[in-house]
Structures are given as C-alpha cells and as structure tokens.
Amino acid sequence: MLVLNTFTILIQVAFIVFMSLLSMNIIRHFTGSVKRMAVFAPAIFVNHGGGPMPLLGEKDHMGLTIFLRDEVKKHVNFKDVKAIILVTAHWEENTVTISSGKHHDLYFDYYGFPPETYKYKYDAPGDPELAERIQTALKNAGIDSKLDPKRGWDHGVFVPMMLINPNADIPIIQLSVLSNQDAEQHYKLGEALYQFRKEGIAIIGSGMSYHNMREFRYSRNIGQVVNKEFDEYLTKACTSGNEKRKQELIVWDSQPGAREAHPPRAAEHLMPLIVISGAGGKGPGERIFNWDMSGTFRLSGFIWKGE
Template structure:
C-alpha cells in the first residue's frame, strides 16, 4: 500500500449543491476514482487528520465512532451525514506499539468522534464504509521533523495492507480562497521540487518549509500541511508521485502518493 497525502475539501462541500460545491467538484472526482488506482483494496485505513491536535498523539480505538461535525454555517442536511465504518481496536494497539517503540508517546481514544478530515474524503472514496478505520491526531506542537518521525514509525503498516492517509490541504489560506492566491503556484512548485526527490531530500526540504518565501502565505497555520510530513515519511525512499493537481478558485492544490 502507498501512503497518501490528500485534500479533504472544504467542510462538507462534496455533499452540497451550488457554487461552493462546484469549486470542489474536480477534487471530489479525483477522490472517487482514487481507489481504483491502488494495488488492492486496503485491509484497513489509518487517517492522520489536520483537524485533530493533542499534547500526546491520540489514536481512535473504539469499535465504533460517531461523527464529529466540526464545521460551521453549512446547510442543515450536512449535519446528518453518516459514515458507519467500523473501528479497529487491534490496529489502534498496533499503531500505539509502533509509535511507542520509536519513542513517541501515544494514547488510545475510544470516545472522540471522527472529524470531517476523516469521514468526508473517505465517504467519497469508500462510500460503502466497508474498510475498518483508525484516526490519528497530530501532535499539538505541529513540528515538521517530529511528524516525520511519526510517519517513519508507521511505515511497516503499508506491508500489512494498511492504507496510510495524511488528510489536509497543500494550500490552505482561507482568506485567499475566493480572491487572489498569488503564492499557491510558487508553493506548489516548492512541493514538486521537495517531494519528487528521494526520502532524505524530502525530509530536509519539508523540515525547512517555513523558509520558503510563500510558506507562510500558503499556510498561515500549518495544521493542513503537517499530515504531509507523516505521509511522506511513511513512504519508501523512492521519489514521491504527484497524483492530482487542480484549482479551488484561484488556489492550486495537489495530492501525493509515496510508495
């Protein structure tokens, strides 16, 4: 299984009608077609969500998790969406074991619902909700190097048939979503250069993302970028593969696969 860095849209926009939903239609089409490009159906999925931060890394460990509708001001019907995938306490234990072995403290969490960074893209990709799912938080420090260590610790899961997804957005300046986004092309070029190199190159370049001239304009706060650090490090030393790029309004957004 590869490790993926995927955009998860804008709130529940994939399941809305109207102009805002149309902004995200190409992204939705990409996500819907993505499973057919994988080598096989995953045995399970681990999603590292931009919308969950904790002082100690949290791992969803229940057999079932409700949905956390952590978006605001959207049509009422978007608060009735369902995604009845089962959890996997066994996989959660395995994730915690791998992290602990790497010196990364982690805790099970059987009560927090799956946020929209988890259920929204998976509802498009796997609408039947037939694949067991474990969600993971970011560490609240949002340190790029630390999240690379987290990804490296999870790498062996890929050989166990587990699909690892970093769920975020490669460009996430909401103030520029409907205006101009002059930095999005430049930041995407930086990602091209950084991610199409071998593993050591990716680590060095990603750890220095703030040094890029458009780094902070692309990510005023980095929670939507940090899942990329996990996905990239969970991959092998082979160059990353850009599997999609498209515009959301003026903003250029991309998705990546690490084999």
C-alpha cells in the same frame, strides 16, 4: 529378486513423494511472495476541501470531488487494503492520539451548512487491536501517544472517505497531528507508521497543501495562482527520495511563500502531508492531483506506492 523389485518400487515412490512435496513448497514460496507484494499498501495525501462542500457538489470544489470520488481508486486498489490509518488535520493534540473504539460516531466540526450535512452516516468499523499495535510501534520509535475510544471521526475523515470508499467496509484508525506543528516530529511519526504498509494497511493524510483561511475568504477568482512557487517546492520535495525529501520538508517554513500558504500557528493542514511523506519509504512520491481551486489556490496530492 522379489525383494530387489520391491525395494526399487519403494525408492521410486519415495522419490515421487519427495518431488511432490518439494514442488508444493516451491509453489507456496512463490505464491506467498506474490501475495506479500500484492498487499503492500500505499501512503497517500489528499486535500479534503472546506467542510462538507465536496459532498455537496459545490462548484468551487468540483475538481476535488471528482478526484476523491473517481480518481483515487485508479491509484489504490481498496479490495487489497486491510485497514486505513488516517491522519487528519482537524485533530490537534499535544500527544499523538489514536482512535481506539470498535465504532466511532461522526463529529460534525463545521458550522453554518445545510441541515442534511449534519445527518451524514459513515459506519466503517474501528479496530482496537490495530490501535494498540500502532501505540506500541510509536513507543518503540520513541514517540509518546495515547488511545481515545470516544472521539468521533471529524470531517477530515468522513468527508473524503464518503467519496473515496462509500461502502465503508474498511476499518479506520484516526490519528491526530501534534499541536506544536513541528515538521521533524511529524516526519518521524510517518517513518514509524511505514511498517504497517507492509501488512496491507494504507496510510492516508487528509489536509490541504494550501490553507490560508483569510485568503480563501477574500482572494478568490483573482485571475492568478497565489501559491505557485510554494506548490512547486512541495512537488519537488515530495517527488524526491527519502533523504532529500526529509531535508526539504522539515524546513518547509523557510521556503518562499510558505507562511502565505500556511500562516504561523495555523499549519495544521500541512502536517498530514509531512506524516505521509515520512511513511513513503525510500523512493520518490508521485503527484496525482494538481488543481486550482477558484482558479487561485493550487492544491496538490501525492502518493507513495513503493517500499
């Protein structure tokens, strides 16, 4: 009888231990799933404005300043972002080039502004290991690339980031666009970068949805929006699912008003949007910024949050 009771007790203890372990594994599984969902990072396109003017509070840039400083954080929880891959319009190369230093100084690639605009600091770290992983991912996608540990972060990086994340506590990898301005190649680049969003790495494109330097100089405050039709096309394309979005964007230059918005051989500011669209995943994007600079040039920003 004593042996039987002991055996019964052992079975009960074993059952309790088994159920405890099973419960722990179930909890771990579901909390792990929640964690994976929580860190899926967005792809976002922002307009960075002219030189340092968003940082100076210039009146024609106030709508942009307010968006970068106050509104972006409503769409992106930067506490969950582990790193940022930032594609900048102000770095064109024949081969996709990836910043790979532990630290990058600022590259003041603008002229004729007040002395204080050449003293800005933005000391977010780089991430050489992530840069190498990006290069590997691009190689696997059939995209040539190279690492650059020395080039500074241009104003396409530090101007928006000083407003978006002034704490400078998130590692940044700066990516160039291609000087050929080939839309299909840029979309493919975005598709290759998509996988990093699953790790909590946000992908930001920094450019301008409208960028015609001649018109910026001579057509301000004319009482009408000059690029309404092209902006409507961009919005329709970016808020479509992946296949339609891709088909629409790779032929952007055949759309009405396209070359007035981005002149021939001067479409570098649109390329980051096409990269980000490629990194957007299957679902449609959302327009989160729509503003008329000087009442004349309509600028739009977009975000992709889903898979």
